[in-house]
Amino acid sequence: INTQTMAKMKDGVMIVNCARGGIINEQDLCAALQSGKVAAAAFDVFEQEPVDPKHPLLSLDNFTCTPHIGASTEEAQENVAIGIAEQFVDYFKRGIARGAVNVPSVAPEMLPQLQPYLLLAERMGRFQAQLLDGGLKSVTVEYVGEVSQLGLAPITVSVLKGLLSPILEDVINFVNAPIVAKERGIEVKEVKSSDAGDFTSLIRIKVEAGQKTHTLAGTLFNRQEPRIVEINQFQVEVVSEGQMILIDNVDRPGVIGMVGQILGQHDVNIARMQCSRVERGESALLIIGLDCPLSPSVLDLLKKEKDILSVRMVNLG
Numbered sequence: 001i002n003t004q005t006m007a008k009m010k011d012g013v014m015i016v017n018c019a020r021g022g023i024i025n026e027q028d029l030c031a032a033l034q035s036g037k038v039a040a041a042a043f044d045v046f047e048q049e050p051v052d053p054k055h056p057l058l059s060l061d062n063f064t065c066t067p068h069i070g071a072s073t074e075e076a077q078e079n080v081a082i083g084i085a086e087q088f089v090d091y092f093k094r095g096i097a098r099g100a101v102n103v104p105s106v107a108p109e110m111l112p113q114l115q116p117y118l119l120l121a122e123r124m125g126r127f128q129a130q131l132l133d134g135g136l137k138s139v140t141v142e143y144v145g146e147v148s149q150l151g152l153a154p155i156t157v158s159v160l161k162g163l164l165s166p167i168l169e170d171v172i173n174f175v176n177a178p179i180v181a182k183e184r185g186i187e188v189k190e191v192k193s194s195d196a197g198d199f200t201s202l203i204r205i206k207v208e209a210g211q212k213t214h215t216l217a218g219t220l221f222n223r224q225e226p227r228i229v230e231i232n233q234f235q236v237e238v239v240s241e242g243q244m245i246l247i248d249n250v251d252r253p254g255v256i257g258m259v260g261q262i263l264g265q266h267d268v269n270i271a272r273m274q275c276s277r278v279e280r281g282e283s284a285l286l287i288i289g290l291d292c293p294l295s296p297s298v299l300d301l302l303k304k305e306k307d308i309l310s311v312r313m314v315n316l317g
Helices: 003-007 026-035 074-094 108-129 153-164 177-183 255-265 296-304
Strands: 013-017 038-043 063-065 136-145 187-193 201-209 212-221 225-231 234-239 243-250 270-277 283-290 308-315
Touching: 003 026, 026 038, 108 153, 108 201, 108 212, 108 225, 136 153, 153 177, 153 187, 153 201, 177 187, 234 270, 234 283, 243 255, 243 296, 255 270, 255 283, 255 296, 296 308
Parallel strands: 013 038, 038 063, 136 187
Antiparallel strands: 136 201, 201 212, 212 225, 225 234, 243 283, 243 308, 270 283
């Protein structure tokens, strides 16, 4: 606001600035107050602070100024200190970022219901990231069933955090995950649907990377336990924790035995195992949970077998 803008105002206008110093040209305002164009003005912020005691505005009878100290009484300072301490406790003990302006916030009463989905979403993202070839182009997160009625922004951020963390050297967190995705040109979409089929709730992630589209779906068993139930075209039931290898293979007798023999010969213990196929005799997926990461040499042995199409190591910590 300066001489030109004040000239467009009605004579006798009153101006109040309790926002930021510099919004109003103080020299122009002083002249307008002296001429009567502006009847009166009140500030609690100035271009230069602390304000110079010789500032010309301070000598005018039709100008009022007060300190910009809405929270500077003893009572207010105590309440602010208590509020800040409570926010730290909420964040470090329960993961709630109350009042945050750069991360989706979760109401305390919603956190128990939302927390398992946050864990599921991040693990799904980490899982998916380790199966991709080529740069990420787009991410679509589909929420189906009961979960679609929740506040979805924190869950989507959890997916992005999980997806980007294994790929990038930078530390990815709930604050910067959406920013990093945007900077890298990754399109992010949310889709809702009420029908979850056989599940009460389902989260499905569709990722375009390189020249392929990859799909991963997960749910909660007993409303608490994260499970991956779909990997591309395969229906599965994967406990989303620890180390595992995913083997794409030809659906043929002897493949599971061959894999087990190679692992056994190298003292690799199998914690859990399952297989899935779409049609008999076509491709199949073998998922093996391990107690420790597989060495590169054993991975190479598996990859060299004639009925093995691909081998991926997934680490969910």
